[in-house]
Structures are given as C-alpha cells and as structure tokens.
Amino acid sequence: MPIAKNDIQTTADIDRLIQHFYDSMLEDPIVGFFFTDIARINLAQHLPRISKFWQRQLLGLNHYQGRTFEIHQQLHQRAELNADHFHRWLFLFEQAVNSLFAGERAELAIGKSRAIAQSMLQGLQDRQMETVLKNREQQGLQFFNPKP
Template sequence: MAAVVPDIQTEADIQLLVDTFYQKVHLDALLDPVFNEFARVDWSRHLPIMYDFWSSILLGSARYHGRPFPKHMPLPIDATHFQRWLELFGSTVDELFAGSKAEEAKVRALNIATMFEYRLRKRDPLSLI
C-alpha cells in the first residue's frame, strides 16, 4: 500500500519542502554550479526568503515582498535548467505531500518558471529570429 502523505498545511511543511528541494539542487550537476559557483548564494539568507515566498503563495502569509525575476536575469540558465528545476521541485512535492496545496505548488512553479524562461529568452536577440 502506498504511504499516506499529508498536504502542505503549516510553516513547518513549507520549510521541509524548501529544504528538501535545495538539498536536491545541491546534488544536481546542472543546477548546483549556478547557485554555488556562479551566484555564490548565501544559503542562510536565501532559504528564509524562499520560506517566505512559498508561504505567501501557498498559505497566504503575505510575508514575501520581493521581485524575483531580476535576480534571475544575470544567471547562465536556459530551458534545460528550468526543466531540471521543475523535475526536482515536482519530485520533492510528490515525495513529501499530496493534496490540493501540493498540486497548487507544482502549478504555480510551472507558471512562474514558464514566465521566467520566456522573459529570459527575450534577453537574447537571436532567440527572436
């Protein structure tokens, strides 16, 4: 019988989702260098921002007030990176949670990733040809 997993309901759930996702990012040969070599992310600062971001989206806490897209403009990322990001995020959600918030998390991630990828592609004039 499949294990019963809860839906995303609490701040502890958000933290578990974010922490587990970025552990997978660390182990990923495509994404890890973008975060740790190119951007040299300060994780003690970045993780709490991501808790606020996902808590605002999924629990309505309204704690995140940033503008995420500009942070991604200088990054050396394309469709391949977004595809991997979405695979890791989706598998993290599915391992830990099930329910309407879990589904919403994946839909929101897909929508935001699609929008980021589209806007980043416009950075490259050749992509318009």
C-alpha cells in the same frame, strides 16, 4: 503499504519542502552549479527568503519582499539559464513535492512552479532578444521586416 502523505498546510511544511528541494538541487549536476558556483548563495539567508516566497504562493501570506525576476535576470547575464535548466528545476521541485506531500496545495505548488518557470524563461528570452535588437540598432544595423 505506502505511508499516507498530508497536504501542505503550514509554514513549517513549506520550510521542509524547500529544504528537501535544495538538498537535492545543490547536488544536481545540471543546475546545482548555478547556486554553488555562480550565485554562491548563503543557504542560511536564501532558504528563509525562498520559503517566504512559497508561503505567499501557497498560503497567501504576504511577507515575501523580493525582486525575483531581476535576480534571475542578473544570474542569466552571468551564466545563461536555458530551457533545459528550467526543466530540470521543475523535475526536482515536483519530485520534492511529491515525495513529501499529496493534496490540493501540493498540486497547486506544482502548477505554480510550472507557470513560474515558463514565465521566467520567456521573460529572460524576451529581455535577451530586446538587448540584441537594441545593440544592433545602436550599431546601425538594418532589419528586414516582411509585411504579413
């Protein structure tokens, strides 16, 4: 008989979720290296910060202060984050949520993670294209802009 799962209700629940998520993510062959080899995160500092981010998203607590996009943009400049990386991140996050929780906030966490991943990927791609176009313009390259 399956064990009934509770919904995400407290900061301790979010801490547990983030710890479980990072335990699997750091070992993952597709995305783990971003954290261990590229960013070389300090888990003791990183996990509380990420927990605060999700506490804000899911519980409405306003004690997260960070530059989420800028940090990921800097990481992207060191090692490209692509759609496959974001899909894997989502898979692992959803797996962590579903293995520990069930309910409205658990579903909210999954929905927000999807929106965040999509927005982050689109933002990184847009910034990358802006940089390419700016560099070409500075080099004096012309573009053909067909009229619609």
